[in-house]
Amino acid sequence: MTTAQPQELVDTAIDGILRSVPIGALDLETGGYLPEVVLGYETWGTLNADASNAVLIEHALTGSTHVARGASEEAGWWDSLVGPGATIDTNHYFVVAVNMLGGCYGSTGPSSPAPDGKPWGSRFPFVTIRDSVHAEARLADLLGIRRWHAVLGGSMGGARALEWAATYPERTARCAVISCGPASTAEQIAFTQSQLAAIRLDPAFAGGDYYGGPAPEAGLGIARRIAHITYRSEAELEFRFGRNAQDGEQPFGGRTHAARGRYAVESYLDHQAGKLARRFDANSYIVLAEALMSHDVARGRGSVAEALAGTETEFFLAAVDSDRLYFPEQSRQLARALPDPPEVHIIQTPIGHDGFLTDIHQLDAELVRSFFPLSAPVK
Known part of the structure; x- marks a missing residue:
């Protein structure tokens, strides 16, 4: 003490x-x-x-x-x-x-x-x-x-x-x-479970013991994408982004999937994912999310x-x-x-x-x- x-x-x-x-x-x-x-x-x-x-x-x-x-x-x-x-x-x-x-x-x-x-x-x-x-x-x-x-x-x-x-x-x-x-409702728990699965399926997660190595930023980023969609409304996303392409990119017409550019809303979610992955610990995300599920x-x-x-x-x-x-x-x-x-x-x-x-x-x-x-x- x-x-x-x-x-x-x-x-x-x-x-x-x-x-x-x-x-x-x-x-x-x-x-x-x-x-x-x-x-x-x-x-x-x-x-x-x-x-x-x-x-x-x-x-x-x-x-x-x-x-x-x-x-x-x-x-x-x-x-x-x-x-x-x-x-x-x-x-x-x-x-x-x-x-x-x-x-x-x-x-x-x-x-x-x-x-x-x-x-x-x-x-x-x-x-x-x-x-x-x-x-x-x-x-x-x-x-x-x-x-x-x-x-x-x-x-x-x-x-x-x-x-x-x-x-x-x-x-x-x-x-x-x-x-x-x-x-917490069944739907809220379902949304959260999907986020936690994304983190745990990241190979870098290492069962939660990734300290000293690469952090599971990809999984945490996917979790953030899922969560952020629930934090915003369909009307707001449609008004801000609609079907617009991200500047300088072409989301339609590429010869391969890998060559496809992004829609503006995809770029927005990528940005939100990157911000969180740089500042938050993936294990803490799991601990707090499961606390909220409970x-x-x-x-x-x-x-x-x-x-x-x-x-x-x-x-x-x-x-x-x-x-x-x-x-x-x-x-x-x-x-x-x-x-x-x-x-x-x-x-x-x-x-x-x-x-x-x-x-x-x-x-x-x-x-x-x-x-x-x-x-x-x-x-």
């Missing part, structure tokens, strides 16, 4: 700079065990004297802890939502973002050294969304945060936020679940309604109208299962699932009104 005291961890934090802290050993939901866990995290703003202004933001599947700009000025993935004068105003709120257990942005994962000094690789245990929440609660303890003012996230981040409300309702005053339902807030708790019965957590639910991965109806199902069913706010955008990132500003006024009253008024 770290010898740092909560006030020391908070006082030495620099906005938007990744830090890592050991939280000790962790018993896992399915019987696995990690003898030492480190969590990577970033913070913004200042924790007040009674630690009542702390906000936890949970990232999506391949997201990082870098939610917003900070000392480095590197753009964050929710810059429009978090920062001085933003919807979650860091002049008033202390924001924390944690890399999920099993990830590759500062937290213990498959690429981390096991007790024998070698990367965990294929030996890394199965982890669940619930396991990660237990680990995050340890970090909250180290930061001196007994109760979050709010926990929020989209997609896999929404699953983690919901699990916080079910597992630690006394520590979750408010919970915002965006573009996520109470459990997402079921009712597991071991009866029904969804029973799992969330009696909670005094205030909920904010939102969905994207064009989402074809997490349909808005799944958010409505979650709303109906809550003790005091809230309205499901709708982000209207043709983009699809990724609208929870690109068009989050549509929720600014409602979030400030209900969750972040100290923030600057939304114009």
Whole structure:
């Protein structure tokens, strides 16, 4: 365990700079065990004297802890939502973002050294969304945060936020679940299985023990292509690309398959695949994706309604109208299962699932009104 005291961890934090802290050993939901866990995290703003202004933001599947700009000025993935004068105003709120257990942005994962000094690789245990929440609660303890003012996230981040409300309702005053339902559906699991098969079938995967050799970038790239199609809508892809050829290429009329050029949409998917393969660990992709496949807030708790019965957590639910991965109806199902069913706010955008990132500003006024009253008024 770290010898740092909560006030020391908070006082030495620099906005938007990744830090890592050991939280000790962790018993896992399915019987696995990690003898030492480190969590990577970033913070913004200042924790007040009674630690009542702390906000936890949970990232999506391949997201990082870098939610917003900070000392480095590197753009964050929710810059429009978090920062001085933003919807979650860091002049008033202390924001924390944690890399999920099993990830590759500062937290213990498959690429981390096991007790024998070698990367965990294929030996890394199965982890669940619930396991990660237990680990995050340890970090909250180290930061001196007994109760979050709010926990929020989209997609896999929404699953983690919901699990916080079910597992630690006394520590979750408010919970915002965006573009996520109470459990992963059969179709979501099917899409994910196809992605994981692509990684595992890459010869470079080596059963998960590829560290020290070439990484399975081809398989990870295919996984990203499959996933990205579900993150965007048919209407957006048609509008942006249609049947257009990639500049300088001819996708029709080549004498052989190998000589064929690409359609513009193919080039787009190739670009998205390459970006992820360069920044993300394939084993972490598998670990986090399988954790999301296992997402079921009712597991071991009866029904969804029973799992969330009696909670005094205030909920904010939102969905994207064009989402074809997490349909808005799944958010409505979650709303109906809550003790005091809230309205499901709708982000209207043709983009699809990724609208929870690109068009989050549509929720600014409602979030400030209900969750972040100290923030600057939304114009």
